Each structure stands twice: as C-alpha cells, then as structure tokens.
Amino acid sequence: MSIFNGLDEIVERDHPLASHTWYRLGGPADYFIRPRTVDDLVEVIRRCNENHVRLHVMGFGSNLLVSDEGVRGAVVKLEEGQFAQTEFEGEQVTAWAGAQLSQLVLDCVEKGLSGIEVLTGIPGSVGGAIKMNAGGRFGDIGSAVESVTLLDSQGGLFEKSKPELIFDYRSVNIRAPFILNAKLKLTQADPEQIMRTVKESWVYKKNTQPLNTRNCGCIFKNPEGTSAGALIDRAGLKGLQVGGAAVSDKHANFIVAGDGCTSRDIMRLISAVQQRVREQFEIELDPEIEIWK
Ligand SMILES: Cc1cc2nc3c(=O)[nH]c(=O)nc-3n(C[C@H](O)[C@H](O)[C@H](O)COP(=O)(O)OP(=O)(O)OC[C@H]3O[C@@H](n4cnc5c(N)ncnc54)[C@H](O)[C@@H]3O)c2cc1C
Structure with missing residues (x-):
C-alpha cells in the first residue's frame, strides 16, 4: 500500500520536475505533491514524517536548478486551491x-x-x-x-x-x-x-536582461560593495560556454540554457565562473539560485 494512500488526487510518483522550473531542466521527484488546502498539507507532512520521506518545497521554480537525477523524497508545490x-x-x-x-x-x-x-x-x-x-x-x-x-x-x-x-x-x-x-x-x-x-x-x-531565454535570473549574489555581473564581465567571461549552458552576453550574471543543455552543464559553468573570478579578484561568488543536487 502506498504511503500516500487516499491522497492519489494530489500525489504523483516519479514526476519530472523540468516543466516546473524556468530552466526547463531537472529529473524526477520520487513524489510530487500539490496540496489544495492547509489540511492536505498537514496530512502530507504527517505521512512523510511517519515514513521518513524527505520533504522539499518549491514555488514556481524561477530560482531553482534541479539536478538531472532529480530529487529523492517528496517535492511539494503550493499552487492550487487555497494556496492560490x-x-x-x-x-x-x-x-x-x-x-x-x-x-x-x-x-x-x-x-x-x-x-x-x-x-x-x-x-x-x-x-x-x-x-x-x-x-x-x-x-x-x-x-x-x-x-x-x-x-x-x-x-x-x-x-x-x-x-x-x-x-x-x-x-x-x-x-x-x-x-x-x-x-x-x-x-x-x-x-x-x-x-x-x-x-x-x-x-x-x-x-x-536576456528576457527571451531560458534562465533563472541572477546566478550569484552581489558580493559586499560590488556587482557579481561586473566582476564576471571584467573577467572576460561573457559568452563562456559549457555544453549547452552559456554566460549571457547581455547580463554577465545570467546563465542561459540553450539546446541540449543539462543541469550538469549549468553546474559546471557555475564552478568555472567561480574559479575564474576567485583567481582574478580573490572574491568568492555565492550562488543566489538554489541548487537541488
Ligand atoms: C527572468 C528572471 C528574472 C528574475 N529577476 C529577479 C529580480 O529582479 N529579483 C529577485 O529577487 N529575483 C529575481 N529572479 C529570481 C526569482 O524570480 C525569485 O527568487 C522568485 O522570488 C522565486 O520565486 P519562485 O516561486 O519561483 O521560487 P522557487 O524558485 O520555486 O524557490 C525559491 C526558494 O524558495 C523556497 N520556497 C518557495 N516557495 C516556498 C514556500 N511556500 N515556503 C517555503 N519556501 C518556499 C524554495 O524552497 C526555494 O528555496 C528572477 C528570475 C528570472 C527567471
């Protein structure tokens, strides 16, 4: 018997998350749950706790990078009924x-x-x-x-x-x-x-901003007193590519996903940008986006 028995209308198994993120990337969640009321959500939390299922919550995925392997446990999206x-x-x-x-x-x-x-x-x-x-x-x-x-x-x-x-x-x-x-x-x-x-x-x-592209807004937070985009630009990284991911030519703090791009491409490009900025300016860039590995 499923641990979410009786909640079939709001729970989906092995549900791909790509269509719920602005990058259109990311593998499946073991459970994808869209509660309609607070009572639904409380019941979902109870079942997850009882069965040691890890809970994640997402909004509309405009600040999220989900790994190609997806997410183990349950992903809750509050978008229906009372929550809207x-x-x-x-x-x-x-x-x-x-x-x-x-x-x-x-x-x-x-x-x-x-x-x-x-x-x-x-x-x-x-x-x-x-x-x-x-x-x-x-x-x-x-x-x-x-x-x-x-x-x-x-x-x-x-x-x-x-x-x-x-x-x-x-x-x-x-x-x-x-x-x-x-x-x-x-x-x-x-x-x-x-x-x-x-x-x-x-x-x-x-x-x-490169508005008509697949992106996630600013990738890095601005370090104290300076702009992440300006540092990336000054490091000459606009246009830098890893696989299908590229640093935007229009705004250096945006990474855009092109054809064939994977989440791994974006993660590798993030690391490459961090490394080059660290080497050149001795500044550590912290991601603003949330990464679900
Ligand atoms: C084109 C573009 C432009 C952008 N411009 C800006 C900008 O100018 N300024 C700016 O600040 N951001 C910007 N962003 C980033 C993004 O839009 C914001 O961070 C936005 O507020 C994220 O909302 P979301 O619903 O998509 O959250 P998600 O990306 O789904 O989640 C973001 C975080 O919030 C948590 N979360 C979501 N809902 C809940 C909840 N109900 N309870 C608890 N935790 C929750 C998630 O767990 C995650 O940690 C931009 C993004 C894009 C794609």
Whole structure:
C-alpha cells in the first residue's frame, strides 16, 4: 500500500520536475505533491514524517536548478486551491504562497495600491518571493510584509510578524519549512504614478536582461560593495560556454540554457565562473539560485 494512500488526487510518483522550473531542466521527484488546502498539507507532512520521506518545497521554480537525477523524497508545490488565493481588505492584502507574484502586482496597480510595484518583472510565486526576499535596485518585498503564516516540520501552524522578521539581501530569517501566506501592508496612491514605476521597471529589465531565454535570473549574489555581473564581465567571461549552458552576453550574471543543455552543464559553468573570478579578484561568488543536487 502506498504511503500516500487516499491522497492519489494530489500525489504523483516519479514526476519530472523540468516543466516546473524556468530552466526547463531537472529529473524526477520520487513524489510530487500539490496540496489544495492547509489540511492536505498537514496530512502530507504527517505521512512523510511517519515514513521518513524527505520533504522539499518549491514555488514556481524561477530560482531553482534541479539536478538531472532529480530529487529523492517528496517535492511539494503550493499552487492550487487555497494556496492560490489573494484577499484584499482596504490597504492590506493576504497573499497565499501559490499566488503568482506578477498577477498580484497587477491587481495592486489596478486597485491603486502602492508598495510592491517595484517587483515588476520578477517571476515566481508569493511564497518564493518571501523566502528569497525578492527585489532589486528599486526595493524588495520584505518592506511591505506585516506578517507571515508558517507551518513547522510537524505541521504546526504559527505566525511571525514584523518585529521578528528580518529581511536581508535575498534572505529572511524564516526557518519553518512552509510559508503559507503573507499579509502585506500597502498604501493608497495615484494609479498613474504606480503604473509609471511599473513601466520604468519593465524598461530597465528589458534593456538589461536576456528576457527571451531560458534562465533563472541572477546566478550569484552581489558580493559586499560590488556587482557579481561586473566582476564576471571584467573577467572576460561573457559568452563562456559549457555544453549547452552559456554566460549571457547581455547580463554577465545570467546563465542561459540553450539546446541540449543539462543541469550538469549549468553546474559546471557555475564552478568555472567561480574559479575564474576567485583567481582574478580573490572574491568568492555565492550562488543566489538554489541548487537541488
Ligand atoms: C527572468 C528572471 C528574472 C528574475 N529577476 C529577479 C529580480 O529582479 N529579483 C529577485 O529577487 N529575483 C529575481 N529572479 C529570481 C526569482 O524570480 C525569485 O527568487 C522568485 O522570488 C522565486 O520565486 P519562485 O516561486 O519561483 O521560487 P522557487 O524558485 O520555486 O524557490 C525559491 C526558494 O524558495 C523556497 N520556497 C518557495 N516557495 C516556498 C514556500 N511556500 N515556503 C517555503 N519556501 C518556499 C524554495 O524552497 C526555494 O528555496 C528572477 C528570475 C528570472 C527567471
């Protein structure tokens, strides 16, 4: 009998993850699980704990590189039912983890609510955005967050609110495995002004990033006081290739996947870039993307 007996509608076995990542790469997960409610998720956690199955959570895979061999254990994706909701109440929105960030930005613009328009052009889910403190030169999601609802590794529900939440550069001090939702505090503003910011952000992205390619956004975090892309560029690595993976000519901190590319190609190219930057500048580049080996 399957360990997920009775949960067949939300559990798939040996499910390929490639179609769930922006790189379109990655092997299968032993179990791929899409709960529709918090109760579903709590039950999944219980069964995994009972059967010593390792749990991983993914958003929309825009910051993830999954190995060609895939992932042992269970991968949970919160994208359906309750997890896709957003609830507006005045200047506050409760956004569930599986809501699409770009749609949330648009909904806020439409309602004349300012605070997250600076996230224009960042793909992914609300859960992924909170975990990564998604943002850029114009601001990040953390500054709009009032509180988050979380599930711990035993399926216990709890909340963490503003004074306890420390958002930093592409990180937040959330150790609980599941972010269920976030309450964002926005402010009423002139929709035309908000729209102008949206347009400026788009133009900036379009001019600086290889948007029509298979990529994962910035590969490396910016080291203190400098830009990873500038270092890679100065090391002459734009266009460097390993198999089907190449350092983008447009933005040196992007690695794009071409025909026949594998996750291994990207991992080897990441190592090659790190090595060349280390040799030339004595600086260690830390990946911003999450790698599931
Ligand atoms: C073209 C492009 C442009 C990008 N531009 C930017 C940018 O300007 N700024 C920026 O910050 N990022 C950028 N990114 C990276 C990426 O979009 C963000 O990091 C995004 O927030 C990741 O969201 P996701 O849902 O895809 O998360 P995933 O990639 O699926 O996961 C990222 C991490 O979040 C964790 N996670 C996801 N959901 C949950 C949850 N519910 N509970 C707990 N943990 C969870 C995962 O385990 C993983 O560790 C870009 C990516 C692309 C492809």
